[in-house]
Amino acid sequence: MSTTYDVAVIGLGGMGSAAAWHLARRGQRVVGFEQFDPVHDRGSSHGSTRLVRQAYYEDPRYVPLLVRAYELWDELGSLTGSPALQRTGGLMLGPRDGAVVTGTLASAEQWGLPHRLLDADEVMRRHPAFRLRPDEVAVHEPAAGFVVPERTIADHLDLAAAAGAALHFRTDVQGWELTATGVRVHTGTAGFDAGRLVVCAGPWSTRVLADHGLPLVVERHLVHWFAPGGDPARFAADRLPGLADHWLSGTACMYTVTPDRNFVVGSVAGTDGRVTVAAGFSGHGFKFVPVIGEIVADLATHGSTALDISLFDPRRFDPAPVA
Numbered sequence: 001m002s003t004t005y006d007v008a009v010i011g012l013g014g015m016g017s018a019a020a021w022h023l024a025r026r027g028q029r030v031v032g033f034e035q036f037d038p039v040h041d042r043g044s045s046h047g048s049t050r051l052v053r054q055a056y057y058e059d060p061r062y063v064p065l066l067v068r069a070y071e072l073w074d075e076l077g078s079l080t081g082s083p084a085l086q087r088t089g090g091l092m093l094g095p096r097d098g099a100v101v102t103g104t105l106a107s108a109e110q111w112g113l114p115h116r117l118l119d120a121d122e123v124m125r126r127h128p129a130f131r132l133r134p135d136e137v138a139v140h141e142p143a144a145g146f147v148v149p150e151r152t153i154a155d156h157l158d159l160a161a162a163a164g165a166a167l168h169f170r171t172d173v174q175g176w177e178l179t180a181t182g183v184r185v186h187t188g189t190a191g192f193d194a195g196r197l198v199v200c201a202g203p204w205s206t207r208v209l210a211d212h213g214l215p216l217v218v219e220r221h222l223v224h225w226f227a228p229g230g231d232p233a234r235f236a237a238d239r240l241p242g243l244a245d246h247w248l249s250g251t252a253c254m255y256t257v258t259p260d261r262n263f264v265v266g267s268v269a270g271t272d273g274r275v276t277v278a279a280g281f282s283g284h285g286f287k288f289v290p291v292i293g294e295i296v297a298d299l300a301t302h303g304s305t306a307l308d309i310s311l312f313d314p315r316r317f318d319p320a321p322v323a
């Protein structure tokens with residue numbers, strides 16, 4: 001069986017669900033594939049909360065993407081009738097001359113983002129949950145907050161389906177190939193033809209793009225929740241003394257890490273622009289979900305995007321030519 005679509009999306013987790021929505025909203029005929037159920041807990045996008053912030057210590061070149069992401073988080077909230085991004089304010093803590101504090105300040109100052117530098121005493125007075133050393137400070141960013149990853153994915157999937165996307169769950173993509181007119185995606189039982197392919201396979205990206213040599217390393221991270229109050233827990237007592245030693249629950253979650261910890265977003269080499277990858281989010285990608293969805297839709301529909309994504313160029317890992 002073969003069906004023709006404009007764009008096929010492999011992986012309907014954080015990035016793929018947003019890509020499916022941003023493609024479908026433009027009138028593209030979208031088919032999406034997810035190997036598990038919708039909103040599962042086996043990839044990188046579960047665990048109830050994701051920190052969102054704009055004063056990006058990692059690199060100020062991320063900030064314009066975050067400014068656009070905030071617009072799209074707010075739009076998502078408007079579309080669903082309930083805010084997607086909760087602005088709580090956030091603290092970036094560390095030594096005054098450390099990479100986190102100096103990088104956060106540099107990004108905030110370069111892009112004119114509201115922020116305030118607090119010394120250790122002021123942090124502990126205003127935010128008594130935290131214990132800092134005397135030489136430590138915090139940058140307070142009022143626009144920081146959190147999103148709920150499970151809800152984000154569910155909302156993007158619902159919007160994509162309502163806009164006409166054909167979404168296949170419990171459907172493992174076992175391979176894909178270039179054809180004379182586009183791309184063919186193979187599941188266990190069928191082939192699907194599309195003009196373009198988007199790969200948002202998270203920790204499985206090297207399997208889906210096995211012949212394309214992306215240097216992605218998957219790390220397994222453990223997340224734990226503790227009840228507040230009571231006796232301090234030994235592991236966090238020096239920083240969060242109000243945590244009880246009463247363990248509530250835990251889960252494992254995966255990072256897909258690049259050598260420089262910057263993302264991989266762009267055209268896959270050797271595919272004539274027909275295959276776009278969005279992967280390697282290196283443990284800090286969720287805050288970008290809606291803007292990555294929009295960028296991927298730009299790339300898949302007209303080959304370029306107005307935002308600067310040169311930092312994420314997949315070709316930066318190509319071996320240098322031998323002189």
Ligand SMILES: Cc1cc2nc3c(=O)[nH]c(=O)nc-3n(C[C@H](O)[C@H](O)[C@H](O)COP(=O)(O)OP(=O)(O)OC[C@H]3O[C@@H](n4cnc5c(N)ncnc54)[C@H](O)[C@@H]3O)c2cc1C
Pocket residue numbers: 010011012013014015016033034035036042043044045046047049050051052171172173174200201202203204205208221222223253254255278279280281282283284285286287288
């Ligand atoms: C513990 C933890 C905390 C984090 N905290 C933050 C934070 O505070 N702020 C922040 O910005 N980021 C954070 N991140 C990072 C962020 O969550 C990830 O960067 C983001 O979720 C990656 O999304 P993704 O779409 O690439 O991967 P996923 O959401 O895992 O999606 C990939 C999907 O592809 C599917 N798939 C793969 N192969 C196939 C196939 N062959 N066929 C069909 N389907 C397939 C998978 O089943 C999966 O659903 C955190 C990550 C973890 C693990």
